[in-house]
Amino acid sequence: MWVARARTYFLVVLLFLFFATLSAAQSKSISIGGGSIDITLPSGEPAAFQDDLMEWVRRAADAVTTYYGRYPVKHLTLKISADDRDGVHHGVTYPENGGLIVISVGRGTTKEQLMNDWMLTHEMIHLAFPSVPRRQHWIEEGISVYVEPVARVQAGQLSVEEMWYETVRDMHQGEPESGDQGLDRTHTWGRTYWGGAMFCLMADVRIRRQTKNAKGLQDALRAIMNGGGTIAEDWEIDRALAMGDKATGTTVLMDLYHEMSDKPDPMDLDAMWKKLGITVEGKTAKFDNSAPDAGIREAITRKPSAQK
Ligand SMILES: [Zn+2]
Structure with a gap:
């Protein structure tokens, strides 16, 4: 009786170990910048592909940790699935579980x-x-x-020439088109993604101009994150922007929000690139270090210290 029970018990333990090993093969965890990332890898894929996926995750986490001084959340759940499309999509x-990302990668x-x-x-x-x-998405x-791209340059993953070339090439997509209103009111793809990016670029340059290049948008964004403003929290935008402004000793974010949220507020991007000393030649950017805001351009992509 006892022997039979022990045998059953033994079988159950064996089965448990078997399935635990199976599922463990698809789950991995990494620690970076004070946070941990639990990764679910697609099952049944070649080991080399799984290794490449792990390196890809580490690089992205490293870029974000470099920019923010630490990993933004204590714990991220990352679910990666494989399909037959091309590339990452x-x-x-x-906000679930303090942070959840799902993403697909083509097998090829x-x-x-x-x-x-x-x-x-x-x-x-x-x-x-x-x-x-x-409305403030x-x-x-x-x-x-x-x-x-700024984070990837700071982490040494992207050249500064490539970054500015692509920024100049793409940023104009955020310009208001005829009939567009402010960022809180017109929710097209261009205004949402690149209109939002124009807000950030202008904020970064203005903060740096007003603080003699001692502070930038990076300081504001770090302060918001360190003040508890992560994806799991629901905040009004004013609370985040005021916290960012406090960190730079300016009112740039709130002022810019009032300028751009309810009216089109077109931006002279060509003048911006000229002041930053950026010209595009072929598929790269060239820099003029005698331009009035050349120091600002250099400071934006400079690798920061971890405890800034
Ligand atoms: Zn997004």
């Missing part, structure tokens, strides 16, 4: 594609800002669009 970030995606990917970094940046009302996307 369908990244979405949710090369290591080089993964190493040059921007999407996972973009999603992880969403963790570092509170959830605001729907542009600030969440604008921060991710603007900060992602």
